[in-house]
Amino acid sequence: MAEATHDAVHQHEPPKSFIRKYIFSLDHKVIGIQYILLALSAVVVGMLMSVLMRVNLSWPGTHIKIMETLFPTGAPGGVMSPEFYLSLVTMHGTIMVFFVLTTAPQGGFGNYFLPIQIGAEDMAFPFLNMMSFWVTFVGFLVLLLAIFAEGNATVGAWFTKLGEALGSPGAWAGGSGTVGPIGGWTGYAPLSALGKVAGPGQGAGVNLWIISIAIFCVGSLLGALNFITTLLNMRTRGMTLMRMPLTCWAWFTTAVLALLSFPVLLGGGILLLLDRIAGTSFFIPGNLYVSGALQPLHTGGSPLLWQHLFWFFGHPEVYIAILPGMGATSHILSTFARKPIFGYRAMVFAIFAIGMLGFFVWGHHMFISGMSPYSAIAFSVLTLSIGVPSAIKTFNWIGTLWGARIRFTTPMLFAIGFVSLFVAGGITGLVLGQTSLDFFFHDTYFVTAHFHLVMGVASIFGMFAATYFWFPKMFGRMMNESLGKFHFWITFIGVYAIFVPFHAMGMLGMPRRYANFGEYEFLKNSHSLVLFVTIAAIITVAVQIVFYFNFFWSMFKGKRATDNPWEATTLEWTTATPPPHDNFAGQIPAVYRGPYEFSVPGAPKDFMMQNEPEAAEVAATLGDTSGNGGNGQH
Amino acid sequence: MGRALGIAIWIITLGSVGLFVSKHWWFPEAISQHGPAVDRQFTITIIVCGIAFAAAQIGLGWVVWKYRATADKQRATYSHGNNRLEVVWTLVTAVIFISLAVMGQSVWASLHLHSAPPGSYQVRVIAQQFSWNFHYPGKDNLFGRTDPKLIDDSSLNYVGLDDTDPSAKDDSVVPTLAIPVNRPVELTLMSKDVTHSFWVPQLRFKQDLVPGMAIHVHFTATKTGKYELACAELCGMNHYKMKSYMLVLPENEFNELVALPQEKFQARKDELLNKYQLPQY
Numbered sequence: 001m002a003e004a005t006h007d008a009v010h011q012h013e014p015p016k017s018f019i020r021k022y023i024f025s026l027d028h029k030v031i032g033i034q035y036i037l038l039a040l041s042a043v044v045v046g047m048l049m050s051v052l053m054r055v056n057l058s059w060p061g062t063h064i065k066i067m068e069t070l071f072p073t074g075a076p077g078g079v080m081s082p083e084f085y086l087s088l089v090t091m092h093g094t095i096m097v098f099f100v101l102t103t104a105p106q107g108g109f110g111n112y113f114l115p116i117q118i119g120a121e122d123m124a125f126p127f128l129n130m131m132s133f134w135v136t137f138v139g140f141l142v143l144l145l146a147i148f149a150e151g152n153a154t155v156g157a158w159f160t161k162l163g164e165a166l167g168s169p170g171a172w173a174g175g176s177g178t179v180g181p182i183g184g185w186t187g188y189a190p191l192s193a194l195g196k197v198a199g200p201g202q203g204a205g206v207n208l209w210i211i212s213i214a215i216f217c218v219g220s221l222l223g224a225l226n227f228i229t230t231l232l233n234m235r236t237r238g239m240t241l242m243r244m245p246l247t248c249w250a251w252f253t254t255a256v257l258a259l260l261s262f263p264v265l266l267g268g269g270i271l272l273l274l275d276r277i278a279g280t281s282f283f284i285p286g287n288l289y290v291s292g293a294l295q296p297l298h299t300g301g302s303p304l305l306w307q308h309l310f311w312f313f314g315h316p317e318v319y320i321a322i323l324p325g326m327g328a329t330s331h332i333l334s335t336f337a338r339k340p341i342f343g344y345r346a347m348v349f350a351i352f353a354i355g356m357l358g359f360f361v362w363g364h365h366m367f368i369s370g371m372s373p374y375s376a377i378a379f380s381v382l383t384l385s386i387g388v389p390s391a392i393k394t395f396n397w398i399g400t401l402w403g404a405r406i407r408f409t410t411p412m413l414f415a416i417g418f419v420s421l422f423v424a425g426g427i428t429g430l431v432l433g434q435t436s437l438d439f440f441f442h443d444t445y446f447v448t449a450h451f452h453l454v455m456g457v458a459s460i461f462g463m464f465a466a467t468y469f470w471f472p473k474m475f476g477r478m479m480n481e482s483l484g485k486f487h488f489w490i491t492f493i494g495v496y497a498i499f500v501p502f503h504a505m506g507m508l509g510m511p512r513r514y515a516n517f518g519e520y521e522f523l524k525n526s527h528s529l530v531l532f533v534t535i536a537a538i539i540t541v542a543v544q545i546v547f548y549f550n551f552f553w554s555m556f557k558g559k560r561a562t563d564n565p566w567e568a569t570t571l572e573w574t575t576a577t578p579p580p581h582d583n584f585a586g587q588i589p590a591v592y593r594g595p596y597e598f599s600v601p602g603a604p605k606d607f608m609m610q611n612e613p614e615a616a617e618v619a620a621t622l623g624d625t626s627g628n629g630g631n632g633q634h
Numbered sequence: 635m636g637r638a639l640g641i642a643i644w645i646i647t648l649g650s651v652g653l654f655v656s657k658h659w660w661f662p663e664a665i666s667q668h669g670p671a672v673d674r675q676f677t678i679t680i681i682v683c684g685i686a687f688a689a690a691q692i693g694l695g696w697v698v699w700k701y702r703a704t705a706d707k708q709r710a711t712y713s714h715g716n717n718r719l720e721v722v723w724t725l726v727t728a729v730i731f732i733s734l735a736v737m738g739q740s741v742w743a744s745l746h747l748h749s750a751p752p753g754s755y756q757v758r759v760i761a762q763q764f765s766w767n768f769h770y771p772g773k774d775n776l777f778g779r780t781d782p783k784l785i786d787d788s789s790l791n792y793v794g795l796d797d798t799d800p801s802a803k804d805d806s807v808v809p810t811l812a813i814p815v816n817r818p819v820e821l822t823l824m825s826k827d828v829t830h831s832f833w834v835p836q837l838r839f840k841q842d843l844v845p846g847m848a849i850h851v852h853f854t855a856t857k858t859g860k861y862e863l864a865c866a867e868l869c870g871m872n873h874y875k876m877k878s879y880m881l882v883l884p885e886n887e888f889n890e891l892v893a894l895p896q897e898k899f900q901a902r903k904d905e906l907l908n909k910y911q912l913p914q915y
Binding site for chain 1: 694727849
């Protein structure tokens with residue numbers, strides 16, 4: 001059945017023209033690489049913004065030439081204003097969450113490897129797949145435009161004119177001297193809904209920011225539909241659900257989360273835009289007095305409605321960012337431990353439990369928002385229960401390494417780093433999930449520490465592991481191991497040096513999103529911490545140059561890779577390196593066993609590929625014929 | 635490489651745990667009735683977290699130290715897991731996490747699931763970009779009528795107080811908060827423009843002020859002094875300096891202050907602000 005589907009739908013010839021092959025390609029592999037390149041570009045912007053923020057926090061008033069050149073209005077004299085700082089906060093968050101943590105793990109690696117790992121020739125809907133990337137790409141361009149609409153006088157003037165033409169001058173005003181909105185990536189209404197009257201950075205930049213996110217939502221929805229359909233319908237013969245690599249389970253769950261959560265953000269975004277440009281009042285209550293004047297236009301809206309809509313998406317989004325990293329980590333740990341994954345079934349259930357519970361905990365972002373204190377208690381208990389499947393995953397990862405024969409390659413180092421960082425970041429969820437402790441910690445640096453460690457750098461470590469691991473398959477060459485290990489060591493120590501001190505700042509009560517801490521006596525003991533973090537951040541960011549060099553240099557000059565350089569077991573390693581246009585050169589593999597059959601006693605090698613029939617018999621003699629992926633107890 | 639990584643993980647663990655054990659950067663002193671309970675709950679939680687964190691990291695460090703590939707080509711242990719272990723660690727973590735969750739509600743419930751005790755002193759808090767207004771009912775203990783249409787910052791009527799209402803005559807609207815010590819205080823939190831958040835670290839209390847809502851909260855301060863009050867919800871360009879002070883006054887001083895007529899209230903408050911010192915940090 002599966003194979004018939006392939007033949008009927010996917011007999012597409014490899015395209016000849018450069019444009020169809022590399023730009024508007026229908027090939028999931030090319031699209032995957034496009035997503036990865038998009039993330040690699042976006043992360044540079046997001047990272048440079050974080051360095052600028054750190055410099056401003058540690059040395060306020062520093063003259064930065066490049067800022068003056070790029071944003072003569074936004075940073076006159078190259079000195080950062082508080083509103084400029086806040087717009088960096090907003091853009092850093094938006095770029096990182098949407099265009100890095102949602103693109104590379106899912107659209108990038110998921111796109112490239114999900115079809116190959118399940119033995120399909122392409123995604124179910126190649127055209128939809130191409131659309132999803134290009135829609136996302138347009139979303140990124142719109143976000144970049146937001147930077148200049150607020151930060152550059154000339155571009156800003158175009159938008160001011162546009163606003164006058166459209167009859168909503170306040171909403172479209174440009175050139176206010178920021179580099180985008182200043183509402184944070186959460187864009188809380190009514191600050192984000194009122195327009196220019198609410199201050200600088202509330203004009204055209206916010207509209208473009210909303211439009212960018214709305215476009216992104218559409219792109220992600222197209223991708224999610226494709227992932228779900230492909231995984232459910234296009235698995236090859238023998239690839240039962242319980243024989244799928246854990247990466248596929250993670251991408252699948254992520255796609256389900258995206259399918260259910262992005263529409264809510266899309267709807268919320270449209271309502272917010274209407275509040276701004278069409279005079280509606282979804283999120284704006286009546287009788288607001290802003291900037292010295294009563295706002296007569298609006299009445300009856302609810303600021304909390306925006307928060308509910310945003311976080312109904314926003315919390316699943318955290319898992320959208322990290323689940324693919326968990327999948328990649330499981331996959332890579334097992335491969336280099338030379339051991340089957342410990343508790344495959346438990347891992348699958350845990351992924352699903354995290355995904356589903358992730359929809360019932362959004363209210364923990366809103367304990368102190370004015371929401372009912374009874375709801376807060378329900379959300380709090382559910383939030384702490386989500387720690388259980390997270391702990392199960394950690395135990396199973398350590399169980400996988402127990403009794404292993406670990407090969408310390410660069411991808412393995414990053415996968416181990418992922419486990420360490422996931423624990424470090426996740427554990428403080430136990431603090432922040434309690435209503436009583438949120439009295440103190442809400443919106444302090446303790447929160448910033450928590451989510452940067454767990455959804456930020458842990459996810460990024462998952463992606464580094466994935467990059468070093470799959471690079472040879474994608475580009476036919478190995479990345480340089482020495483550079484990779486250097487990159488790992490500095491980055492691993494570096495991210496701890498950056499984010500552990502954030503907890504200490506949180507203990508002092510330091511609020512997030514402050515352009516300067518000098519106003520408050522209770523923050524005066526934080527100077528050494530702030531400086532330490534800035535230095536650690538600058539070093540860690542600088543070392544990423546080594547990664548970029550390694551990535552692009554190895555693409556052309558790296559050592560040639562064999563088809564299966566890591567002696568791994570799953571289907572992507574059974575085909576040529578890099579894989580042909582239809583992935584398996586017309587020879588769709590059949591699958592005979594689970595994904596992680598390493599060190600099988602009696603087998604000739606220490607790994608058995610999923611498509612090896614002879615080895616299947618060896619396994620059969622061991623009583624492993626249950627068809628559940630070799631997950632019986634041994 | 636395995637040994638180095640194991641050691642690195644252990645050192646990081648030691649450093650991270652040490653940061654909390656040393657208490658070098660720690661909460662400012664709690665000055666509310668519920669504050670010590672928050673601190674206690676945090677201490678219990680952070681000990682549980684610390685143990686779990688250290689156990690997981692030490693375990694991780696141990697397996698990467700111990701189970702590195704060796705030259706003898708010996709194979710790894712072939713195991714797909716152990717259901718009994720899965721059940722055990724699922725149950726153990728579930729019990730610990732749910733217990734923490736239940737314990738973590740008690741302070742919250744004690745404040746938020748009860749209305750303010752009788753005899754609480756009432757103050758209205760009206761936030762705006764980027765300042766605070768505290769509305770006192772005056773000697774008659776009645777808040778004068780307010781109307782958004784009367785708000786006019788340029789003529790200093792920040793909360794739209796209706797001067798024609800007799801009960802408004804003795805009301806005071808001031809930019810800093812004064813509350814009595816050891817007496818419950820009920821705040822009604824409102825915002826004129828965007829969402830702000832009321833945050834006094836020493837109170838162990840934080841609550842958003844949401845436009846269109848009047849949120850009632852209550853607490854009891856237990857130590858006199860002057861404390862910084864900050865905005866904790868991003869509200870625009872000058873969010874970082876939307877600062878005020880909270881004075882916790884002995885009962886007699888407080889009663890004397892709030893009985894003063896409008897024109898003397900602010901001046902007396904300024905004297906008191908100078909009299910009290912911020913805590914030593």
